[in-house]
Amino acid sequence: MPLEFPIAERMALLDASGIRKVFDLAANLSDPINLSIGQPDFDVPRAVGDEAIAAIRRGFNKYTQTQGDQLLRQAVARQLAKEFGWADDVPLLITCGVSGALMLIFLTVINPGDEVILLDPYFVMYSHLVNLAGGKPVCIDTYPNFRPDAAKIAAAITPRTKMIVLNSPGNPTGVVYSREELADIAAVARKHELLVVSDEIYNAFCYDEPFVSMAGLYEHTLLTRGFSKTYAMTGWRLGWCTGPRNVIEKMTMLQQYSFVCAPSMAQAAGVVALETDVSAHVAEYHRKRDMVCQALGEKFGLVKPGGAFYAFVPAPAGISGSEFVAKAIDKNVLLIPGAVFSKADTHFRISYATSDEKLAKGLEILACLA
Ligand SMILES: Cc1ncc(COP(=O)(O)O)c(C=O)c1O
Numbered sequence: 001m002p003l004e005f006p007i008a009e010r011m012a013l014l015d016a017s018g019i020r021k022v023f024d025l026a027a028n029l030s031d032p033i034n035l036s037i038g039q040p041d042f043d044v045p046r047a048v049g050d051e052a053i054a055a056i057r058r059g060f061n062k063y064t065q066t067q068g069d070q071l072l073r074q075a076v077a078r079q080l081a082k083e084f085g086w087a088d089d090v091p092l093l094i095t096c097g098v099s100g101a102l103m104l105i106f107l108t109v110i111n112p113g114d115e116v117i118l119l120d121p122y123f124v125m126y127s128h129l130v131n132l133a134g135g136k137p138v139c140i141d142t143y144p145n146f147r148p149d150a151a152k153i154a155a156a157i158t159p160r161t162k163m164i165v166l167n168s169p170g171n172p173t174g175v176v177y178s179r180e181e182l183a184d185i186a187a188v189a190r191k192h193e194l195l196v197v198s199d200e201i202y203n204a205f206c207y208d209e210p211f212v213s214m215a216g217l218y219e220h221t222l223l224t225r226g227f228s229k230t231y232a233m234t235g236w237r238l239g240w241c242t243g244p245r246n247v248i249e250k251m252t253m254l255q256q257y258s259f260v261c262a263p264s265m266a267q268a269a270g271v272v273a274l275e276t277d278v279s280a281h282v283a284e285y286h287r288k289r290d291m292v293c294q295a296l297g298e299k300f301g302l303v304k305p306g307g308a309f310y311a312f313v314p315a316p317a318g319i320s321g322s323e324f325v326a327k328a329i330d331k332n333v334l335l336i337p338g339a340v341f342s343k344a345d346t347h348f349r350i351s352y353a354t355s356d357e358k359l360a361k362g363l364e365i366l367a368c369l370a
Helices: 009-013 017-026 046-057 070-084 097-109 125-132 150-156 179-192 245-256 264-273 279-300 321-330 356-369
Strands: 092-095 115-120 136-141 161-167 195-199 221-226 239-242 310-314 347-351
Touching: 009 125, 017 321, 046 264, 070 092, 070 239, 070 264, 092 097, 092 245, 097 125, 097 195, 097 221, 097 239, 097 245, 115 125, 125 136, 136 150, 150 179, 161 179, 179 195, 239 245, 279 310, 279 356, 321 347, 321 356
Parallel strands: 115 136, 115 161, 161 195, 195 221
Antiparallel strands: 092 239, 221 239, 310 347
């Protein structure tokens, strides 16, 4: 039997206690109404699955080029040409999901002591990866409406600031940034020569207005998108990243010595995914977003989320987000406490990526807890 061995000090920078507490509390539930899951409830589109199987059958099972298979790279480049008017030799790296891209980005760009601006609440991976890379997360409070405020960002900049991380549509808030907000942030970033990381993994899930990408507004943007949410390929580990050529080249070198390449059959299927229309799924989530707002909007003072498939809801007065989540678990409803994504423990996150029936039932129970 293997025995315990000392762990590297950097691992003390990681902490999963917030989420673990929820899973511990939930462990005894037999058939919970699960509104905690951060992935689509629909399956991979049929044609995409068929292509992955066909790729395996025709022997497309070896390592691909580190930067990604050429067919997928060309397909992504065509999309970028259409969206931004960029040339087809745009720097591009196919990654193991957006998570893979984030890991490579932070390790490639962050020096020890560099400060990275995060807009709190934020996707929890960011702060952990920044810490792991030796950087220092600097959190800017965006409560109560989660709008990004360029003036607040400017005020947080020091000589050590290296980058700003944006995530629109956002996890956990569902907030979608407007063109004006992004342009204001771009002006600040340009003035201070900062890199902007734009995590656009939810770009397909935008309900009230057309999606705007930071990459079209700021020349020092590292843009990353993925296949996990749009095509329900969470287990297939596929994403991509584009940005300044020298950064993408170093990220590619690091991928060569770490992930090696994204899964080959997922890359083959990714080409088909990019040609697949997911608008029916997006319309479904738009409708579910409206269900959430109708049930909880006024009662909880919920800020209407414009995208992704989350709502970040204030806990009722007098109790913390974590206490409310414990109460909900008591009633068989699983949520994530806001403190998992934030320095504040005032909210809880609902994922509405579930069936109408479960969602309606969960919302009814939550409304009674208000
Ligand atoms: C904001 C955000 N970025 C990145 C990821 C990771 O996605 P991937 O499956 O592409 O690694 C997630 C997954 O929940 C996410 O919510």
